Amino acid sequence: MTDTQPKKANDPIIKIVGMHKWYGEFHVLSDINLEVQQGEKIVICGPSGSGKSTMIRCINRLEEHQQGQIIVNGTELTNDLKNIEKVRAEVGMVFQHFNLFPHLTILENLTLGPIWVRKTPKKKAEEIAMMYLEKVHIAEQAKKFPGQLSGGQQQRVAIARSLCMAPEVMLFDEPTSALDPEMIKEVLDVMIDLAKEGMTMLVVTHEMGFAKSVADRVMFMDAGQIVEQNNPHDFFDNPQHERTQLFLSQIL
Amino acid sequence: MNQPNNPTREYLAAPISKVGPLAWVKKNLFNTWYNSLLTILTLGALAYIVPPFFKWAFIESLWNSSSDACRDIEGACWSIVPQNIKFIILGFFPEGQEWRPILAMILLLALVIYSKERSRWTKLLAWMWPIGLIIMGTLMYGGVFGMPVVETDQWSGLPLTMMLSFFGMVMAYPLGVLLALGRQSKMPAIKTLSVVYIEMIRGVPLISLLFMSSIMFPLFLPDGMTINKVLRAQVAIIMFTAAYIAEVVRGGLQAMQRGQYEAADSLGLNYPQTMRLIILPQALKIVIPPTVGILLSAFKDTSLVVIIALYDVLKTTKVTLQNPHWTGYSTEAYLFLALLYFICCYAMSSYSRRLEKELHTGH
Numbered sequence: 001m002t003d004t005q006p007k008k009a010n011d012p013i014i015k016i017v018g019m020h021k022w023y024g025e026f027h028v029l030s031d032i033n034l035e036v037q038q039g040e041k042i043v044i045c046g047p048s049g050s051g052k053s054t055m056i057r058c059i060n061r062l063e064e065h066q067q068g069q070i071i072v073n074g075t076e077l078t079n080d081l082k083n084i085e086k087v088r089a090e091v092g093m094v095f096q097h098f099n100l101f102p103h104l105t106i107l108e109n110l111t112l113g114p115i116w117v118r119k120t121p122k123k124k125a126e127e128i129a130m131m132y133l134e135k136v137h138i139a140e141q142a143k144k145f146p147g148q149l150s151g152g153q154q155q156r157v158a159i160a161r162s163l164c165m166a167p168e169v170m171l172f173d174e175p176t177s178a179l180d181p182e183m184i185k186e187v188l189d190v191m192i193d194l195a196k197e198g199m200t201m202l203v204v205t206h207e208m209g210f211a212k213s214v215a216d217r218v219m220f221m222d223a224g225q226i227v228e229q230n231n232p233h234d235f236f237d238n239p240q241h242e243r244t245q246l247f248l249s250q251i252l
Numbered sequence: 253m254n255q256p257n258n259p260t261r262e263y264l265a266a267p268i269s270k271v272g273p274l275a276w277v278k279k280n281l282f283n284t285w286y287n288s289l290l291t292i293l294t295l296g297a298l299a300y301i302v303p304p305f306f307k308w309a310f311i312e313s314l315w316n317s318s319s320d321a322c323r324d325i326e327g328a329c330w331s332i333v334p335q336n337i338k339f340i341i342l343g344f345f346p347e348g349q350e351w352r353p354i355l356a357m358i359l360l361l362a363l364v365i366y367s368k369e370r371s372r373w374t375k376l377l378a379w380m381w382p383i384g385l386i387i388m389g390t391l392m393y394g395g396v397f398g399m400p401v402v403e404t405d406q407w408s409g410l411p412l413t414m415m416l417s418f419f420g421m422v423m424a425y426p427l428g429v430l431l432a433l434g435r436q437s438k439m440p441a442i443k444t445l446s447v448v449y450i451e452m453i454r455g456v457p458l459i460s461l462l463f464m465s466s467i468m469f470p471l472f473l474p475d476g477m478t479i480n481k482v483l484r485a486q487v488a489i490i491m492f493t494a495a496y497i498a499e500v501v502r503g504g505l506q507a508m509q510r511g512q513y514e515a516a517d518s519l520g521l522n523y524p525q526t527m528r529l530i531i532l533p534q535a536l537k538i539v540i541p542p543t544v545g546i547l548l549s550a551f552k553d554t555s556l557v558v559i560i561a562l563y564d565v566l567k568t569t570k571v572t573l574q575n576p577h578w579t580g581y582s583t584e585a586y587l588f589l590a591l592l593y594f595i596c597c598y599a600m601s602s603y604s605r606r607l608e609k610e611l612h613t614g615h
């Protein structure tokens with residue numbers, strides 16, 4: 001692990017420098033530069049196809065970048081499998097479609113990572129899992145299977161599953177956009193609690209209310225570039241770029 | 253029945269067709285004209301076939317008599333089975349040693365039955381199997397504890413069939429899963445090897461594989477070196493079945509959504525863990541029905557080993573029929589065999605259905 005340097009106190013937890021990505025010939029991300037400090041909450045928005053998902057998926061190497069650097073918690077993402085697994089264990093991810101493991105109970109979904117990746121003893125892993133299920137208000141469902149839960153409940157389980165790995169960073173890719181309106185709030189509430197506890201979060205979402213109340217920084221992406229970023233107050237009240245203005249006028 | 257007589261409203265009788273067996277018959281057997289026609293034709297055919305068969309099989313039949321007694325009757329001579337049961341089941345296993353294959357078969361059956369409950373799939377069971385198999389092998393081969401050695405060419409009848417099909421299935425399944433994973437591999441060498449293997453095996457009939465393993469393969473061996481004939485047939489069966497399992501499992505793997513891989517990746521699970529804990533349990537469950545289909549044909553196809561002169565239970569039956577006393581009773585003998593095969597196949601497929609139900613988690 002030659003590219004793992006000791007981390008200094010105010011080093012950014014995520015550092016992306018001059019990152020480019022192509023899908024075949026298609027230049028999907030262009031010159032992405034981003035620093036995220038510990039505890040920062042960043043909301044990413046932008047039109048469909050602008051590369052939001054692709055960018056956050058590069059951070060845990062679900063997608064591979066071809067140029068530039070991505071350094072997560074002092075570990076640079078390269079082809080080194082060991083480094084990739086290390087970063088993935090430290091970065092939690094919540095997907096639009098939950099992606100729970102349907103053949104495992106809720107409790108088993110939660111303990112899988114800790115037991116096999118962190119080598120936590122089963123008893124201990126179950127205790128931790130129950131604690132997080134408590135936290136997302138769903139402890140009584142521990143013995144059920146994902147297919148027996150509502151969408152909102154499943155998404156809360158998915159969040160708890162990531163938290164069980166004690167991640168440094170949480171990535172959310174449109175966590176509420178597959179949910180019925182009455183379930184969106186229960187998921188957002190869990191995320192707000194998490195933010196209050198100081199979790200570092202990158203959230204792709206169109207929930208602008210959430211952005212206004214939680215985000216330290218809101219970022220607008222278009223055509224594979226970060227067009228504008230600012231604190232929520234200035235971002236919403238005084239957008240600088242024409243494209244940002246147009247986008248905000250369409251969704252607000 | 254006794255309806256309160258309230259003049260202000262009208263009471264309707266319950267629709268008649270809902271009640272009674274007659275209504276059921278009408279609804280299910282005579283609901284349309286072609287259904288009625290089919291019902292009548294079927295009943296006619298049954299009336300034509302069943303009574304004579306019943307008379308032949310049960311009324312005018314003999315169950316345990318000499319072959320001479322059978323000459324004088326019209327019905328079935330089931331006696332061929334009990335009178336020759338030792339040879340049909342055990343074939344050429346040496347006189348006086350019959351208890352050994354019988355004990356081995358009982359042991360195998362007991363292990364299989366014990367393993368049915370998923371709650372018993374523990375570490376203990378994982379130890380019981382290899383130990384059980386070693387005991388069975390020792391019983392069959394002998395050479396220790398004063399049991400004379402019985403070479404494998406004397407293994408025949410039901411123990412041979414059970415062994416070929418049991419090991420055929422048990423070894424072919426994991427091999428097939430590995431081949432399916434190999435075929436999906438990102439490493440070109442492994443992928444190509446798997447594809448070539450699968451397509452080559454699927455391109456030839458089992459008979460030709462058996463022929464090759466028994467006739468061609470020895471030609472390539474150095475002089476004086478032989479590989480056991482039973483073993484060669486066993487390997488051919490395993491190789492053949494594995495290729496088909498591989499294709500079925502590949503179908504299951506392709507049915508898995510990308511989200512499952514991504515969720516496993518994002519937790520930091522490595523490739524073997526992802527496959528073993530997330531992907532295979534789901535993919536293999538999806539393909540239980542076609543897998544069982546393949547295992548059933550593998551079981552039945554073991555009877556093809558007759559062509560390389562192995563005496564499985566079908567061959568021992570045939571040999572029995574060549575005995576001048578018993579020629580002519582092939583219907584009875586083959587019906588008995590069919591029943592034997594049917595019981596095994598039916599047990600397998602009903603177990604698979606139960607397993608499928610137990611593994612269903614409501615998604």
Ligand SMILES: Nc1ncnc2c1ncn2[C@@H]1O[C@H](COP(=O)(O)OP(=O)(O)OP(=O)(O)O)[C@@H](O)[C@H]1O
Pocket residue numbers: 023026028046047048049050051052053054055
């Ligand atoms: N595997 C892929 N192969 C080729 N092109 C892809 C692939 N995945 C995404 N793309 C393309 O890359 C672009 C960015 O996709 P991405 O999913 O990151 O957009 P997004 O901003 O998340 O959009 P949405 O809001 O719809 O989720 C899109 O034009 C998409 O068509």
Ligand SMILES: [Mg+2]
Pocket residue numbers: 052053054173174
């Ligand atoms: Mg997206």
